[in-house]
Amino acid sequence: MKLFFEKNSLPEDIKKVFTANYPFLKIEFYKNPLIKSLYKKETIPAHLPLIQQIKKQSETVINIDRNKTVAELENDFLSIGLKAEVFRKSGNVWVETSLTNNWTLQQQNAAAEELSRHFATTAKSF
Helix, strand or coil, X not given: CEEEECCCCCHHHHHHHHHHHCCCEEEEEECCCCCCCCCCCCECCCCCCHHHCCCCCCCEEEECCCCCEHHHXXXXXXXXXXXXXXXXXXCCEEEECHHHCCXXXXXXXXXXXXXXXXXXXHHHCC
């Protein structure tokens, strides 16, 4: 599977395609990938085409194959000038995958699905 960044691709467009393939994961895009803030990360505004944020001013493709690790995916985004982070669903919250960024997208999605089922079952028993 591939993500295609076209001239007018918005953050939400890319997020929808990513989540359609990995329903228990989400991806966020942040401004200024070279500036690491200790405080709040600023997401790219939803109305701003991503092509304006990347190094290449032409169409770009990122592979989101199920065997790609989170670290590889985030590095692919960084190589085109986008700071991206993948999050995994854990019950009702989204957690960073930084401690498990060597897991594949398939592994992350499966783990999140299992946790979601566990939380759903636990919630029903109360």
